[in-house]
Amino acid sequence: MSTAEETAGGEAQPWGEVTPDAARRLLLAAVEAFAERGYHATTTRDIAGRAGMSPAALYIHYKTKEELLHRISRIGHEKALEVLRTASRAEGSPTERLAGAVSSFVRWHAGGRTTARVVQYELDSLGPEARAEIRELRRQVDAEVRGIIEEGARSGEFDIVDVHGTTLAVLSLCIDVARWFKVDGPRTPEEVGALYADLVLRMVGVTDPGATRK
Amino acid sequence: MSTAEETAGGEAQPWGEVTPDAARRLLLAAVEAFAERGYHATTTRDIAGRAGMSPAALYIHYKTKEELLHRISRIGHEKALEVLRTASRAEGSPTERLAGAVSSFVRWHAGGRTTARVVQYELDSLGPEARAEIRELRRQVDAEVRGIIEEGARSGEFDIVDVHGTTLAVLSLCIDVARWFKVDGPRTPEEVGALYADLVLRMVGVTDPGATRK
DNA sequence: GGGCTCGCTAAGCGACCGCTCACCTTTGCC
DNA sequence: GGCAAAGGTGAGCGGTCGCTTAGCGAGCCC
Numbered sequence A, B: 001m002s003t004a005e006e007t008a009g010g011e012a013q014p015w016g017e018v019t020p021d022a023a024r025r026l027l028l029a030a031v032e033a034f035a036e037r038g039y040h041a042t043t044t045r046d047i048a049g050r051a052g053m054s055p056a057a058l059y060i061h062y063k064t065k066e067e068l069l070h071r072i073s074r075i076g077h078e079k080a081l082e083v084l085r086t087a088s089r090a091e092g093s094p095t096e097r098l099a100g101a102v103s104s105f106v107r108w109h110a111g112g113r114t115t116a117r118v119v120q121y122e123l124d125s126l127g128p129e130a131r132a133e134i135r136e137l138r139r140q141v142d143a144e145v146r147g148i149i150e151e152g153a154r155s156g157e158f159d160i161v162d163v164h165g166t167t168l169a170v171l172s173l174c175i176d177v178a179r180w181f182k183v184d185g186p187r188t189p190e191e192v193g194a195l196y197a198d199l200v201l202r203m204v205g206v207t208d209p210g211a212t213r214k
Numbered sequence C: 001g002g003g004c005t006c007g008c009t010a011a012g013c014g015a016c017c018g019c020t021c022a023c024c025t026t027t028g029c030c
Numbered sequence D: 001g002g003c004a005a006a007g008g009t010g011a012g013c014g015g016t017c018g019c020t021t022a023g024c025g026a027g028c029c030c
Helices: A021-037 A044-050 A055-061 A065-088 A094-111 A113-121 A128-155 A163-175 A189-203 B021-037 B044-050 B055-061 B065-088 B094-111 B113-121 B128-155 B163-175 B189-203
Strands: none
Touching: A021 A044, A021 A055, A021 A065, A021 A113, A044 A055, A044 A065, A065 A094, A065 A113, A065 A128, A094 A113, A094 A128, A094 A163, A094 A189, A128 A163, A163 A189, A163 B163, A163 B189, A189 B163, A189 B189, B021 B044, B021 B055, B021 B065, B021 B113, B044 B055, B044 B065, B065 B094, B065 B113, B065 B128, B094 B113, B094 B128, B094 B163, B094 B189, B128 B163, B163 B189
């Protein structure tokens, strides 16, 4: 808890739930490698090498290379969903909750860009059953955002023509952050989060975000 | 010109400039394979097989597998840039031109999703020089959109806090269409283009799109 | 302190990769 | 008909892939 293992970006002690230690090191190495080169271009020798182990060591902790991706993808999606749920189920008006959800979700994608990249762009590299499991988590992510937008539309706080389409666009905007965000770029994850929250409020027709606060 | 080779989606006779015929068939096969499985997961045997040729035939027309990706990427980016330029340099107010540019660009990504997927997501699979060349094309894409937004901001037609950030978000939204769009999904490329144009106008602070038209 | 388990390594297996090469067929020109 | 160029094939090379297996050393139980 008080160790110096927190990254500056926003991922505080990620993969802490993965044990034993060697398994976590391998998983972390795999996340980096998959994010840099993609799943198919990454070799098991590369992953083991990054973790300071021999190629065979990988197979003590994971049955196949795909199981590594599956674990990364599931834990990553669960984390993302948790971040989104915490924000979207907080107290406040739909406007406040949508802004909070978008800025949290964007911060997660920007700060943990390495993980987010694997989570969002290596879905097709999974086998059919694993992919189906992950899709269910993604459905829940979608439902969470759609819920806020529907509520804001019902209350008249938002002005929305197409709830599903707008939900899609909001999520799309957030997810794509993982593609373009660079840690040494001109913006911090917090700045992008704030900018995107503002843009999303405009998309749902809120012209004065302050109006619903008090 | 009058052949029945136009796809319903919006790509009218793509890759027509690639000759001879065998080279075009190989390139088309590569686009499909890269889009489905990714560059690294695609084998030269698979590409040749889809084109109805032996694996060796590929190397008569292309030096390496990477040259295929390079050609696809360059031609694809040039097409995308052309689509965007045609719309953004049309007559009309910044509002009209931004809406036109976004809807065209989105239609290109949705209708030609196979190509767009390769163009937008396989950039990192290119070697350093090829990647640098493509990056220059992407810079021009960015400049085209930023130009309209800057003009609208200067004229007071748009209400924008951060020109660069907004440009980034607009392009990001359009590009991500290639990730999620499905040809058998509930929306046509035209519908997504219209929806996104509307959302983008809201992002730049245009509340009544009709106001600038006459 | 002997045996047993656990985490790991060195070596390597069979498969498949990108790519090459020797050779064959078709086409057009004189 | 002779013949070169162009476009294609079958076989296969060197290398690397995901993954397996035999064995090694450190720690623990009694």
